[in-house]
Amino acid sequence: MSLLKPTRRDLLRLAAAAPAFAMPAAARAAVLTPPGGGNATQFRFTLGEAQVTIVSDGYFSIPMSGQAINASEEDRLAFLAEHYLDPEAGYSHTNHLYVELGEAKVLVDVGSGTRWIDTAGRLMENLEAAGIDPMGITHVVITHAHPDHIWGIRDDFDEPIFPDAEYIIGTHEYDWWMQDGLVDRVGPAEQQFVVGAVNSLQADGLEWTLAQDGHEVAPGLRLVATPGHTPGHMSLVVESGGQQLMALGDAMSNPWMNFAKPDWYNSFDHDGERTAATRRKILDMASADRIAVLGYHFPFPGVGHVKPRGDVFEFIPATWQF
Secondary structure: OOOOOOHHHHHHHHHHHHOOOOOOOOOOOOOOOOOOOOOOEEEEEEOOEEEEEEEEEEEEEEEEHHOOOOOHHHHHHHHHHHOOOOOOOOEEEEEEEEEEEEEEEEEOOOOOOOOOOOOEEOOHHHHHOOOOOOEEEEEEEEEOHHHHEEEEEEEOOOOEEEOOOOOEEEEEHHHHHHHHOHHHHOHHHHHHHHHHHHHHOOOOOEEEEEEOOOOEOOOEEEEEEEOOOOOOOOOEEEOOOOOEEOOOOOOOOOOOOHHHHOOOOOOOOOHHHHHHHHHHHHHHHHHHHOOOEEEEOOOOOOOEEEEOOOEEEEEEOOOOOO
């Protein structure tokens, strides 16, 4: 089966729910223009004995019409305006967790590679800029098989980018994408996502470890089932020295809406109700146990804490330290 590359039109068709209503200029987001030079692409900190680096794969834009599809258009647009968010296009960061703990050197997700959007696919060069040897990575955890998380698994010669690593994905996630005939049971835009996932999962030279909830990747690193966005989505918890950090993948994707409106879900969530239930569970657990969180699509570096506020929550970004 040959690889099909989704076009921008396909992506818009997949994510769009309804056109955004026109908004007066005063209600639109305040836009900060791109920098004249480059910004940082990595962020380092320690968590107990764990050495943690957040590495960017780049960015891409998604239509905001696909956000909060179970909310009224009036409520959705009011929320976006209140939080200075563009009602038409959302800017998505891509924050990869790389952690060294004991003998393990673990990377979460492999980005887009050269097969999806030209503003992403920067992971390999940014790993090298951070002084991380790609050949030294011992484990690669895939949260789920969407393009921006797995299509970078092969280089341009179809070789695995981390040939000596153990590749780990949730059993249910793997089984979902690999089921017979799935490509014929989804819409045209989703078909290309299915083909891309299958091609990535079947890349030559890969052997997969299929994991269940609670799977220990290495001492101090375990997987937690966080389904909804995809059927078998997994998150990774790092624990060391009495501190914890959860790499959320896409279980949560917006640090304002997902916290203040945890029951709103998006057109690109496979099961919206389950996504919301999982999100509530994560927020309750993270706030009660003071677990730091990393959002893959949160503004870089995407690390922070969960503060309860009545029956909803607030994201408190971690302090950037030079």
